[in-house]
Amino acid sequence: MRALLLRDLRLAVRAGGGFGLGLAFFLIVVVLVPFGVGPETALLTRIAPGILWLGALLACLLSLDRILALDWEDGSLDLIATAPLPLEAAVSVKALAHWLTTGLPLVAAAPVLGLLLNLPGPGYLWLVLSLAIGTPALSVIGTFGAALTVGLKRGGLLMSLLVLPLYVPTLIFGAEVARRGAEGMDPVTPLLMLGGLTCGTIALLPFASAAVLRVNLR
Amino acid sequence: MELVVEDLAVARGGVPVLEGVSLRLTGGHALVLRGPNGIGKTTLLRTLAGLQPPLSGRVSLDREEMAYAAHADGIKAMLSVEENLRFWAELHGLRDIARALEAFRLGDLAGRLAGSLSAGQKRRLGLARLIVTGRRVWVLDEPTVSLDREAVGWFGAAVRGHLAGGGMAVIATHIDLGIEAEVLELAPFRAVRRAVADDFDEAFL
Amino acid sequence: MASIWEYANPRKFMATTDRVLPWISVAAVLALVVGLVWGFFFTPDDYKQGSTVKIIYLHVPAALMAINAWLMMLVASLIWIVRRHHVSALAARAAAPVGATMTLIALATGAIWGQPMWGTWWAWDPRLTSFLILFLFYLGYMALWAAIENDDTAADLTSVLCLVGSVFALLSRYAVNFWNQGLHQGASLSLDKEENVADVFYYPLLVAIAGFVLLFVTLVLLRTRTEIRARRMRALIARERMA
Numbered sequence: 001m002r003a004l005l006l007r008d009l010r011l012a013v014r015a016g017g018g019f020g021l022g023l024a025f026f027l028i029v030v031v032l033v034p035f036g037v038g039p040e041t042a043l044l045t046r047i048a049p050g051i052l053w054l055g056a057l058l059a060c061l062l063s064l065d066r067i068l069a070l071d072w073e074d075g076s077l078d079l080i081a082t083a084p085l086p087l088e089a090a091v092s093v094k095a096l097a098h099w100l101t102t103g104l105p106l107v108a109a110a111p112v113l114g115l116l117l118n119l120p121g122p123g124y125l126w127l128v129l130s131l132a133i134g135t136p137a138l139s140v141i142g143t144f145g146a147a148l149t150v151g152l153k154r155g156g157l158l159m160s161l162l163v164l165p166l167y168v169p170t171l172i173f174g175a176e177v178a179r180r181g182a183e184g185m186d187p188v189t190p191l192l193m194l195g196g197l198t199c200g201t202i203a204l205l206p207f208a209s210a211a212v213l214r215v216n217l218r
Numbered sequence: 219m220e221l222v223v224e225d226l227a228v229a230r231g232g233v234p235v236l237e238g239v240s241l242r243l244t245g246g247h248a249l250v251l252r253g254p255n256g257i258g259k260t261t262l263l264r265t266l267a268g269l270q271p272p273l274s275g276r277v278s279l280d281r282e283e284m285a286y287a288a289h290a291d292g293i294k295a296m297l298s299v300e301e302n303l304r305f306w307a308e309l310h311g312l313r314d315i316a317r318a319l320e321a322f323r324l325g326d327l328a329g330r331l332a333g334s335l336s337a338g339q340k341r342r343l344g345l346a347r348l349i350v351t352g353r354r355v356w357v358l359d360e361p362t363v364s365l366d367r368e369a370v371g372w373f374g375a376a377v378r379g380h381l382a383g384g385g386m387a388v389i390a391t392h393i394d395l396g397i398e399a400e401v402l403e404l405a406p407f408r409a410v411r412r413a414v415a416d417d418f419d420e421a422f423l
Numbered sequence: 424m425a426s427i428w429e430y431a432n433p434r435k436f437m438a439t440t441d442r443v444l445p446w447i448s449v450a451a452v453l454a455l456v457v458g459l460v461w462g463f464f465f466t467p468d469d470y471k472q473g474s475t476v477k478i479i480y481l482h483v484p485a486a487l488m489a490i491n492a493w494l495m496m497l498v499a500s501l502i503w504i505v506r507r508h509h510v511s512a513l514a515a516r517a518a519a520p521v522g523a524t525m526t527l528i529a530l531a532t533g534a535i536w537g538q539p540m541w542g543t544w545w546a547w548d549p550r551l552t553s554f555l556i557l558f559l560f561y562l563g564y565m566a567l568w569a570a571i572e573n574d575d576t577a578a579d580l581t582s583v584l585c586l587v588g589s590v591f592a593l594l595s596r597y598a599v600n601f602w603n604q605g606l607h608q609g610a611s612l613s614l615d616k617e618e619n620v621a622d623v624f625y626y627p628l629l630v631a632i633a634g635f636v637l638l639f640v641t642l643v644l645l646r647t648r649t650e651i652r653a654r655r656m657r658a659l660i661a662r663e664r665m666a
Contacts, residue, residue: 003308007297014296075290079347082267082286083309144587148567148580158570162584165559166591169598176602193601197594208587215579218270232575233661 001085001093008097011070018066022059022102023109029055030113041118048117049127049178055113056106056131057138057171061160063102064142067094068150068213077150081217087210095136095143095206103135119182126181130194134174137198140205141166147209151216169197219245219279221355221386223266226275227409230261234273234409241402245354248377248387248397253404259390260288260359262404266388267357285353287361291344295333299324299343302332307350318349321376322369337364345373349380356380356387362395370395431508433651440644447644451637458631466623478536480628484635486529489557492522492639496564497589500582510647512578513654515585516568517646521639523561530554549603553596560588574654 012019033051037043071077080090110131111124119127145163149155173194180187220242227237235258243249251259265272268281293302303315303324319325322342327335332343341364348356356377362370374396377387381397389395430436462480499515502508533551534544545551567584571577 003305007294007301007305010301011294011296071292073290074292074294075288076292076294078269078288078290079286079292079306080309081269082281082284083306083351084282084311085309148584149570151576152570155570158566161559161566162563165556165563165595166587168556169591169594172595172598172602190601193598205587208583212580212583215576215583218264218576231573231661 001089004080004085004090004093005097008094009100012066012097012101018063019101020105022063023105025062026055026059026106026109027113029058030116033117045118045120045182048114048119049123049182050175051117052110052114052119052127053131053134053171053175053178056110056135057167059106060102060135060138060142061163061167063098064146064159064163065149065156067098067143068146069155072150077213078217081214087213088206091143091147091209091213092140092202092206095139095209098143099136099139103131103139107131107135122184123178123182126187126191127178130174130177130181130187130191133191133198134170134177134194137170137194137201138167140198140201140209141170144205144209144212147213147216150213170194173197219354219384219386221388222276222278224276224278226262226265226277227273228258228261228265228270229273230258235261236404236407237273237409239275239404239407243386243388243400245384245386246381248381248389248399250395250397250399250401251388251390251404252392252401257404257408259404263288263357263359263388263390266355279355283353284355284357285348285351286357286359287344287348288359289363291340291347293332293340293343296331298329298331299335300328302343303346303350306347310351310353312350312352315346315350318346321349321379322346322372338366338369341365342369342372345376349376354385356385356389358387358389358391360390360392362391362393428506428508431502431506431510433510433655436510437648437651440648444641444644444648447637448641451634451641454630454634454637456634458627458629458634461627462624462631466627475536475539476624478532479624480631482529482532482536483628484632485525485532486554487632488635488639489522489526489529489554491636492518492525493557493560493585493589493592495643496522496585500585503578504582504586509574509578509654510651512574512582513650514643514647515581516578517650518639518643519561519565519568521642521646523558523565525635525639526554526558526561530558547603549596549600552599552603556595556599557592560592564588574657 030051033047033055034044037047068077071080081087083090107128110127111119114124114127142163145159145166148162149159152158173190176190177187177194180190221244223239223241226239227234228239229235239262241249251262253259261270263286264270266277267284267286269286297305300315300319303318307313307315307318319328322345324339324342324346327339332340335343341361345361348358362373365373370393377389377395377397380387387397387399389399430439459480463477466477468474468476496515496518499511499518502511503515530551533554537546538544564581564584567581568577571580
């Protein structure tokens with residue numbers, strides 16, 4: 001498991017691995033929003049938590065096809081499937097690697113981008129916390145989407161169509177935590193919901209991902 | 219240890235291609251599969267490796283005993299030769315990659331990025347992976363593609379070494395590897411279309 | 424004794440539906456005509472909502488079938504995963520566009536009803552939003568079926584998607600409920616009709632619902648038959664290529 005994790009991390013950081021692309025995308029989305037809705041500070045403050053969550057979600061989505069598609073193309077996936085590591089563990093590790101290389105940088109960058117959108121003071125802690133708890137679910141759900149579409153030549157668009165509806169609960173609870181936090185309300189209830197959601201997906205979804213991947217490999 | 223395959227039937231894309239395949243292989247022996255293109259060699263090998271379920275029949279050994287190598291080597295261009303090999307070794311719970319590097323004369327290339335290798339060198343790296351899996355049955359699909367004569371010799375030696383250690387190999391190939399091996403001609407096992415049978419799966423036909 | 428699984432045999436299924444389908448379709452038309460005519464022309468106007476209330480005879484049955492179609496797909500997917508009957512997978516595939524259409528009808532009639540009642544075509548009411556999300560799930564499910572060439576692979580993948588999707592659709596339903604209450608304390612636009620529907624409206628509504636159920640069954644059976652035929656055709660072509 002460690003070997004697979006290290007390899008995926010190493011590949012992501014080396015040239016052409018796409019590390020940082022998600023981060024750049026996140027930045028651009030946040031920069032574009034004021035152009036769309038106007039520079040009014042009060043409005044930006046109000047929509048900042050939602051925009052930041054949406055931007056993080058889209059940045060996550062963009063990098064999903066790298067989780068499995070590259071290993072599929074060069075045949076590694078076949079060989080990983082025949083290795084002693086259970087496929088369930090393999091997809092979990094790959095989701096973890098995706099989170100470490102995409103989700104975690106997004107969490108770290110969110111406060112800086114929050115400044116751009118005039119996120120109010122108390123919001124930062126809850127924004128970071130909600131992203132830290134919510135983005136693992138995005139990676140795990142995304143791995144499921146990637147496993148579903150791995151055999152398809154132009155699966156990227158289809159994967160978005162499949163994955164985005166699955167992101168709805170995470171987005172709702174995550175953005176709600178950040179919004180309540182920013183407005184000084186009590187964000188504990190949605191935070192617990194978000195945590196439960198993340199734990200549930202991490203515990204159960206790898207089985208579905210592995211099952212789907214097995215079907216696609218045969 | 220013995221690999222026994224009984225009455226195996228395999229399908230490609232839902233269409234049966236081979237049926238009634240039976241074979242028996244004991245430790246230290248190799249089997250060469252032959253047959254025209256499209257007969258189902260790859261499908262049979264993937265079934266042996268446990269990558270797809272058979273339509274019917276039985277394979278005596280668990281997929282955990284099989285090391286599979288096919289057209290795609292699973293090599294990462296941005297990792298060095300050594301890193302590639304070490305990854306596969308660790309994934310199979312092993313550490314030693316020196317023997318694999320030695321067998322395919324990859325020692326001098328160990329530090330090079332795999333992306334900068336020639337096709338033949340990549341193939342050698344892909345085959346070296348077999349050694350670091352530590353598995354007893356090698357399931358090989360056209361292993362000598364893009365290897366030059368000399369490298370084919372190294373490969374033959376690697377297979378002989380593997381067999382001498384009590385291992386087995388099932389190889390689909392058209393060239394002579396310099397290995398003593400039984401030959402299984404697959405043409406007689408081509409699936410014949412049957413009259414429409416009245417059960418669930420056949421009723422679509 | 425005949426087992427229910429006999430109908431999982433495509434040929435048995437074709438023969439049976441061939442006999443049953445005319446009756447079901449006639450019954451569907453009858454129930455729909457009776458229910459809708461009764462509802463549209465022989466019920467009094469609501470004292471508050473006027474004649475606009477009559478769209479209920481399209482809206483409620485369509486909304487019911489939108490959810491039930493997904494449930495049917497879920498059951499059919501489970502049957503495919505557990506027992507691997509091809510007809511079951513094909514029935515799930517056949518039901519998806521029908522369910523999606525029902526969802527669309529429910530959304531459209533809801534908007535038409537909402538305009539005079541609430542003064543807006545669309546509100547992010549939990550129920551409306553849930554249906555929109557359900558529609559997205561239908562879209563994804565159908566797109567996945569369409570994208571994969573191999574029938575068995577497609578059946579396997581869509582079945583798992585249906586399962587996972589069901590869980591997430593439920594989660595979304597609760598999340599949306601939570602989300603909206605979070606926005607406006609206590610939703611003011613309640614869509615709960617069952618409580619305040621009087622008997623005069625109730626009976627024609629029941630007939631209309633029965634009509635929609637029968638219509639759904641008719642369409643799904645018809646489409647499943649088409650899928651089976653298409654599947655046979657592909658099998659024949661594959662066999663010809665092999666020979």
